[in-house]
Amino acid sequence: EIVLTQSPGTLSLSPGERATLSCRASQSVSSSYLAWYQQKPGQAPRLLIYGASSRASGIPDRFSGSGSGTDFTLIISRLEPEDFAVYYCQQYGSSPLTFGGGSKVEIK
Amino acid sequence: QLQLQESGPGLVKPSETLSLTCTVSGGSISRSYYWGWIRQPPGKGLEWMGSIYYSGNTYYNPSLKSRVTISVDTSKNQFSLKLSSLTAADTAVHYCARVGDFDWLRGPYYFDFWGQGILVTVSS
Numbered sequence: 614e615i616v617l618t619q620s621p622g623t624l625s626l627s628p629g630e631r632a633t634l635s636c637r638a639s640q641s642v643s644s645s646y647l648a649w650y651q652q653k654p655g656q657a658p659r660l661l662i663y664g665a666s667s668r669a670s671g672i673p674d675r676f677s678g679s680g681s682g683t684d685f686t687l688i689i690s691r692l693e694p695e696d697f698a699v700y701y702c703q704q705y706g707s708s709p710l711t712f713g714g715g716s717k718v719e720i721k
Numbered sequence: 722q723l724q725l726q727e728s729g730p731g732l733v734k735p736s737e738t739l740s741l742t743c744t745v746s747g748g749s750i751s752r753s754y755y756w757g758w759i760r761q762p763p764g765k766g767l768e769w770m771g772s773i774y775y776s777g778n779t780y781y782n783p784s785l786k787s788r789v790t791i792s793v794d795t796s797k798n799q800f801s802l803k804l805s806s807l808t809a810a811d812t813a814v815h816y817c818a819r820v821g822d823f824d825w826l827r828g829p830y831y832f833d834f835w836g837q838g839i840l841v842t843v844s845s
Contacts, residue, residue, distance in 0.1 A: 701767055
């Protein structure tokens with residue numbers, strides 16, 4: 614099973630700042646089969662990125678994903694008030710599908 | 722717009738079986754998609770439980786495989802989850818979701834539409 618470790622656990626930033634979130638895999642994720650989700654309190658996760666760098670339908674271009682192998686990054690270029698949430702990565706390169714433990718982006 | 726809605730009891734006793742149903746509206750469950758269940762213990766992260774194709778082909782998380790069963794009822798546009806031998810550690814919000822893409826050999830990929838989730842508490 615591929616274990617995904619996300620860092621930092623919590624990121625304290627102000628609106629307008631840039632957020633950089635990391636997802637590191639315990640072994641290489643084949644074909645960059647990695648997705649990112651956003652989850653707000655009391656809501657279901659929302660797909661942001663799949664294939665490491667492809668934005669899902671309706672996702673603003675301030676969200677971007679990159680990476681390959683064992684190291685992946687989600688960048689939010691300029692934080693909007695609605696972007697403060699928890700972010701999860703998920704790999705689908707091998708079974709079982711696994712999620713990272715999450716990174717919280719909070720208002721500073 | 723595709724919508725998914727979980728339903729089932731919110732409280733189940735230890736050692737019993739959890740049964741949840743996901744009703745899909747705004748689209749047919751019989752199209753070329755996998756469907757899945759993901760759970761989230763209160764204050765914790767996400768765990769994939771398993772996925773099913775409309776034809777009945779399934780993938781399960783090995784950590785739950787001996788206890789979990791996912792089935793589909795295309796006539797009702799629903800798919801269901803059963804989890805047996807419950808303990809307090811199974812208390813979680815359970816989400817049903819559509820798998821956005823898949824490979825016939827590799828299986829399900831990521832989840833692009835989610836239900837709102839249902840909290841199931843395991844307690845006597």
